[in-house]
Amino acid sequence: MKKLLEIAKENIKNAYVPYSKFRVSAVLELKNGEIYKGINVENASYGLSNCAERSALFAAYSNGVRKEDIKRILVYTDKDYFVSPCGACRQVIRELMEDDASVIMANSKGEFKELLNIELLPHGFTEKDL
Ligand code: THU
Numbered sequence: 001m002k003k004l005l006e007i008a009k010e011n012i013k014n015a016y017v018p019y020s021k022f023r024v025s026a027v028l029e030l031k032n033g034e035i036y037k038g039i040n041v042e043n044a045s046y047g048l049s050n051c052a053e054r055s056a057l058f059a060a061y062s063n064g065v066r067k068e069d070i071k072r073i074l075v076y077t078d079k080d081y082f083v084s085p086c087g088a089c090r091q092v093i094r095e096l097m098e099d100d101a102s103v104i105m106a107n108s109k110g111e112f113k114e115l116l117n118i119e120l121l122p123h124g125f126t127e128k129d130l
Contacts, residue, residue: 007035007037012024012076015040023078026055038053038058080107084120
């Protein structure tokens with residue numbers, strides 16, 4: 001967990017946040033130890049901004065990773081409180097990671113909060129509903 005936090009802290013500088021100035025960094029760890037990183041990327045058309053969690057997951061999927069390969073995701077902000085994934089990210093995490101995969105929130109004090117994917121979005125709409 002400490003290693004993931006160090007990677008997230010180092011990479012948060014890459015957040016593209018000219019509008020909110022709110023930096024978020026996400027690190028995805030695969031079961032084989034590989035790492036994918038993501039940051040939030042904003043746009044002048046605000047609604048087109050992409051969160052760090054989705055950036056990390058889309059980078060991994062773009063390289064052929066699938067849910068069974070993923071161990072956990074860590075979400076870091078440089079705030080002294082926990083920031084939890086937004087609703088859109090919960091929906092995407094729910095589908096692109098396994099139900100029992102961990103979602104870890106980390107803050108600037110080095111504290112962690114860990115939840116399972118299924119706990120983050122219970123009663124979600126999934127591919128099973130289609
Ligand atoms: N943001 C994330 O990257 N992840 C979240 O789960 C919550 C929000 C970003 C989106 C936007 O760039 C900034 O934080 C402020 O909303």
